[in-house]
Amino acid sequence: MGIDFEVREGEVFALLGPNGAGKTTTLRALVGLIRSQAEELYVAGADPRKDPLMVRRRVGYATGGMGLYERLTGREHLVFFGRFYGLTGPELAERIAELDRAFGLGEALDRQVQAMSSGMRQKILVARAFLHRPQVLLLDEPTAALDVFARRALLDRVLEEKREGKAVLYSTHVLPEAEEIADRVGFLYRGRLVFTGSIPEAKARYRAPTLEHAFIQAVREVEDAA
């Protein structure tokens, strides 16, 4: 078994796994940044191997390892990336104002990245993924450098997007976070998806009180079988 899962509209699917499990690689394959050997692969109605630009137009993508341009302000970042999605002028300005309200970008908008705190940087990175109102959100460890307020804002935003009918693939190794927002989860270990299902199903399958215990039990079973 390799990796086999789907994320439906109006659903948050949490891809859970330790560092090196293959979460980032999976997300990169989904946006067509790396070539996948999968038999079937569809993201927002298109195959990223055949039409990567179509997929990228419909997807909001952010990973914790991403960076920003040191000499650009937060607003310049959003304008720069917005143009790739055809956003310009008042429409773009209005969208930036919305994201400011949603994520509390504040000072980060008009400050150059080199003068930003790590939390400010992460807010801009995450806001960038929401900029073009994507149908699908692929978020990889998005709360890595966020403070408690920014983290709360992001999780609320993700739930809001879900309510609006977006499909969200949320990759993390912070299991309580997944427990809070995910409808279904997938346990990824050494490049293999060892479980997919809802959180109650995971707890029942591994007879565990929490999602964290369920995940640890799943990994043990894989190791014992090997």
Add this chain to the structure above:
Amino acid sequence: MPPSRNVFWKELLSFLRDRRTLFSQVLLPFFLMPFFMFAPGYLVERLSQQTAAEVQKVAVKGIPAELEEALSKAGLSVFPDPDPARAVREGRADAGLVYDGRRFVLYLKLAQEGMRAEVLRGRIRAVLEDYKTRLVERRLAQAGLDPKVLEPFSVEVADVSPPKAQGTSVFAYLVPMMLLMFILSGAMPVVTDATAGEKERGTLEVLLATPTTPREILLGKAAAAMVAALLSTASGIGGLLLGGAVAARYAESPELEAFSFRLGAEALWATFVTGVLFAAFAVGVMIFLGMLARSYREAQTYMGFLYMALVLPAVLVGMASSFLEPTPAYYLIPVAGPMMLLDAVFRAKADLLAYLFAWGSTLLYAALALGLAAWAFSREEIVFKN
């Protein structure tokens, strides 16, 4: 806005906001070029003049009184010594002169004193030559001969190079190398930042995840790097022209005036086109190397070798300037071709074939280099190598 233009403006904005790079790559060449090109010549001349005006000590043995008097009149302090060579070695004299009745031997610390000893040698030789001439004239007169028999004709040298070629005579062979060096140094910070820097910061992944092709991203980055390279080169040329104009205007001697640097409109155009083509080639190679690197520092190491690649062609151009008559095939050599073309342009020797071969081949190499860069941009094992 097309994606490539969007990337171009972003790269350019980052470059223009980087004050240190802007200062070192754009402002510094303008002010340093005149200094590097004219200061050494000016300094050497001033030192020579100073040394020539100094009263230097000359230990002598066995020289005629008339010559001793001539040396004194030339501003040298002459004193007799039983061993002039030893006097020079021990620092009691700057030079020693011994006459054994048949020949003069001049003792100097040539290896130790360098230019200073050379100037002193020139001063003493001039006095000896003058003394020799007087002796010959006297002996000819005693034999009833006119001293003019020794000079049946005179020799004059006149430079008939076209005026366009005469403005750059002293260091024309150096200028092409320096111009290409400016292109490398101007593009390098932008390319390093736009490739290895982006990989290291994790911004390249963000950029590649946008609905844009790698080719469009590459185009924007390459265009920005070329602008930076040409800005740096224009600044260097500006500095050269300014320094040349100042040297020509205020030169106190013909030697210094020879450092003047002038470029006509035709040469400026040829320099611009050659610069653009070479910049495209250099930027393509640099982007390829930058993409191969895993970090900013590694990219700088790779690109440092490109400076070395300029040295060999520079030697070739130096030889071509004086001894080698380049055939059109020489203009096909990467890097050397444009360098030799610029040299030929400055000397008003470039013909249609030279332009055709140098520009055509550089265009081809630029296309190949940019193709290689595009290939590197599309390879996931290169983009995500860290």
